[in-house]
Amino acid sequence: MAAGGRQSTRASLPAWIESRLEAERDQLPLWLPVGLAAGIGSWFLLPFREHWIAALCGALSAFIGGWALGRTTRTGRAAMWLAAAFALGIALIWLRAVSIDVGTLDRPVVETFVAQIEAVEELPAREAVRLTVVRPSGENLPDRFRVNVAAEDAPAGLRPGTWVQMSARLMPPPEAGVPGAYDFARRAWFDRLGATGRAFGDIEIVRADGERGVGPAMAAARSRMADHIRSAVDGGAGGIAATLATGDRSGISEADAEAMRRSGLAHLLAISGLHVTAVIGVTMLIVLKLLALHPGWALRWPLVLIAAGVGALTGLAYTLFTGSQVPTVRACVAAMLILGGIALGREAITLRLVATGALVVLLFWPETLVGPSFQLSFAAVIAIVALHEQQWTKRLLSRRDEAWARKLGRFALGLFLTGLAVEIALMPIALYHFNKAGLYGALANIVAIPLTTFIVIPLEALALLLDIIGLGAPVWWLVERALGGVLGLAHFVSNAPGAVALLPAMAIGSFLLIVAGGLWLCLWKTPWRRWGLVAVVAGGLSVFLAGSPDVYVTGDGRHVAVRAASGDLALLRPRAGDYVRDMLNETAGTEALATDLADLPAAWCNGDSCRWTMWRGGRQWRIFATRSSYYLPIEAMRSECAAADIVVSDRRLPATCTPRWLKIDRDMLRETGGVSIDLDRASVETVRTPGEDHPWRRVQ
Template sequence: MLGTIEARLERERDQLPLWLPVALGLGVASWFMLASRNSWSAFLLAGSALALASLAFGRATRLFRSLGFFALVAVIGASLIWVRAEWMDTETLQRPVASRFVAQVVSVEHLPARETVRLLVRSPSDPDLPHRFRVNIDEEAAPDGVQAGAWVSLNARLMPPPRAAVPGAYDFSQRAWFEGIGATGRAWGDVEIVRPAPGGSWRGWLETRRARLAAHVADRVGAGEGAIAATLATGDRGRIAEEDAEAMRRSGLAHLLAISGLHVTAVIGVAMLLMLKLLALSPRLALHAPLILIAAGGGAVAGLGYTLFTGSEVPTVRACVAAMLVLVGVAMGRDAITLRLVATGALVVLIFWPETLVGPSFQLSFAAVTAIIALHEHPRTKKLLSRRDEPWAKKVGRFALGLLLTGLVVEIALMPIALFHFNKAGLYGALANIVAIPLTTFVIIPLEALALFLDIFGLGAPVWWLVGKTLGLLLSLAHGVSGTPGAVALLPAMPMAAYALMIGGGLWFCLWKAQWRFFGFAPILAGALWALVTPAADILVTGDGQHMAVRGGDGTLALLRPRAGDYVRDMFNETSGVEDEAGALDDLGSAWCSHDSCRVTLWRGGRQWRIFATRSSYYLPYPALIEECTAADIVVSDRRMPEGCAPRWLLADRTTLRETGGLAITLSSPSVRTVLEPGDDHPWRRSGQ
């Protein structure tokens, strides 16, 4: 057996370096999944012991050498994220406050679709506030001159960074910790500029130019198309209407709105092509100068400038790093589009930003690129899609077939990631992207660049009209696909272990070349089956106890508080994997509700469950409350229940929820999942929320 494995590893020795970022990512992921310092220390010690033992006693075999290096790199990954998390030491607000303060603006984000301006500020005059936090102000209240470097005075109500409301929901507190954001909130009243931004601030200058360009592009194109055009030019997504953004998500085209590999590649490609053609006009340069090298340098400058101008978001930086590696390969005359490029880019990102591993952006982008390259490196795919001397109709058909195959592979690769993070995934994205990607890359972005250039001479209007028409076609495609029946697959929150099986199996299949790569299908299928058979929670309770959703027999949700806002409704729907509008608990046939409380009966797992929940600020008479508690299996309340309240199975009141966070309760096989784990020592948990 060992001999067979050794022989296979020997044949696949060129693929072994591809597992270095996987090992680094395993260490980072393990630190996030394990809860306590003792667990982290045990992981580091176990990994170090495995590495030392493998390298000490198995150096003669490739299997044990590979295992030793894998364990060592995993230890490095866990150490990197632990050190980075502790080094951030974000000062976090402990409880809601309302305050007037003076603070310096770090960055400004305009959100016209919400009529809001979002400020990231630091060094507030109020010593009780965190050093750095985020606050939204009304667009009308934002004075001229609000830019990075300015000092502003305002009133605001601030909250600690919100953690996940229920298990499986988005946890902003984790992201806020690594971004150094200690609070979020909203301002009221007038905002005054105490001290304008210094004239020499490059960040303020860049933000001002970016905002002006976004406004200029949006105005030249107009309507929803203008918002998309501004996004492609500057990365500013604040103008996009929610219905357009949702259509792009449901149709699998949302990646076009995030400035990433597609956009950076298009900018660099256009810059290289223009520079190459212009330089080639000179016979002397064409014959004696290294035009490819010069064009690659020009493309690199264009890519770096575009990355800075669009806000230097982590996905854009990742794409820029990968593009720079490709340009280096082009300058050296090497084939740079390989899985080793992807592995190198992943290593760079994980070394400098290890926390990005657990975010959907990192996983989606690297999964897509890995799947694409693995597909096109396969000999059969190369044979099928390679260029050849044939009629143009066949060339177009072969190109379309390549796009379709690429889209299908990307959709399959991204579906488990989208379902895990967002509980939904588009099913027709492969078909939509056959049109959308060429349209955006070869038509919209070049036309927009040409229109901006012609605006220098006041001649851009006809081209802007073309930009608007092509973007209108893109939006029509998004709305048409998103409105097609069955366009979106929905799934309740899946177990972490099921997701890990699918990711591990996918990596095994993509990173090997020999026949044993097909062994990866076993964990993929096991994880998919596990996710599909995992039932949605019967009851969801938010961490503050104010909101509860009960799943009815038809799968729809009924809310304890019918006037809950859109955010709460969307969060419950996404976590439960349902799309129908949530109703009121009052309308559930097995429920009885008054203004102050609700009592509902559910049949699950062959038995009857009785749930009692309070929903107003008024206290019930003590005898009636104790009677309800005694008769109930589960009691939910946003207040602290008296000691005499003893339900048969679970009491989820303010005291309990402070320790557990939000709850996801399954009744068919009774179990409770919590947002907070006992002894969780991650720094954003220790921050005292």
């Protein structure tokens, strides 16, 4: 009987899965972009070519096996198409990466060269101009790279197509300084940037012929409009007003940008779904009301269809004008699908719409998957749509005949619930990428979203129209007051106690567990969707229970940060620049000003080296690090190494230096990049795996 019971259990499990998938058959297509994303993400996570081939072959084998054995069942077909999407994701991103020929600079250089400007980006908040240049005259320079020019050194007439001569210090695109920090080298590879740098001295315009074509003309018009708006609206409000109209964020000061991030309002600065929807919605409303003024047109013409068409054209024009960034393209694709659904008389705002938009973006720009922009925008949309597809939400927030005060309260409740859902969805992504997340964003968005959508954007459009006849000044004053309110709210919320949650760099396993649980919860409809909460809770607990690294070593070996008993950082070189300090603080999840390592009670330092002890994992660790360019006597160095558990240096240490556990020197860091060490677990994490085959790693 026991054997029969086990056989019945084995037989019932596939039948139970089949019944679950049959009940969820309408939701199964939503998992196609998830499978595609899983393949793309696997390629980024797996370090070696052999791993990519094995994953690709495994997925193809699963597809063939599902085709041969399970295509008559819903389980088999689902597994088959999921495997196909996974394999396609690996193939897409692999082909995309190897098709790029960046020609990355292999070492820092100082060069004088002639090059053609491809793009000009004004950075008034930094008092600089960013130039993307191509076809430089230097033999060993990459074909395309980016240079920052001090605003005082930038001559008039810098525009796309212009040939300039300049001197600049160039360096390879930097990889993450320590594990968990921002990896610009990966982004630069897909952006086709072979170097970054800063110009110095005079810049001479060699030939001032501007580049012709739609793209340069659009860029020039965008720059002129941004300058015009900033001249009409003073202060930080002007920078945000220019961003809303053109996508140009260069006029926003770092203080304002940080306040927007901490308050959960940073999404207002990225041209995406909110802005595209507002532009299309306002256009449709105006067109519909104007056409309805004529009784004959209202009776004979399909006014909704006409308004949707005009709105679609406006949305496309807005997307092109603001630079066709991936979030904007994603939002435009979604908007076109919504308008198509309106034209067909069908409900358009569904999770299938979101899945279609994700498929389009991943098929054309697979590398965007690992960036925060893609993850934040789609997580927000999925959370909003999934929330409003729930029956209890529909009952609670559906329109009804009631007093205006109750309508207003219901509208405010809807905004709060939507903001809360978005905050919950975005928090793990923000913590993973930025090590911080706003806690009061749901409350701030109740005010900021309606203010921006229904007041600022329409007023800004009206002001631009009135500027044609010189009457826009009063409306720009209203825009300035409204955006001043948004900025004031952002600074108030960001400075509130406990406004921001800070955590050290999150492990990729914990992040993927939370994401998988969130997708399971949002994409299914039947009760088994609640199992997603188990994965979310497990991932969240693993984040809070995970140990924090005790020692950080940057990729050049010059900077060492130690987590003191208070949780704050102490630096080996206290004169480290702001960039290094900010990067280490952000990765460690602390905002406190880093102190000098020499000030720790258990540290002894001189001008050339430091030694200190730390109690972790039930034992004492002794660490020794060099901190100057002077070499220590060989016998003294050998003695220090023998007495230490860990030795760190930015130079190549001699073979006679044999610490008890770990030697981190120039030779090791050349293979691993930056290092973080968790002494409680005696574990080491590195920026890259030695011998890694990703193309942006091979050029480091």
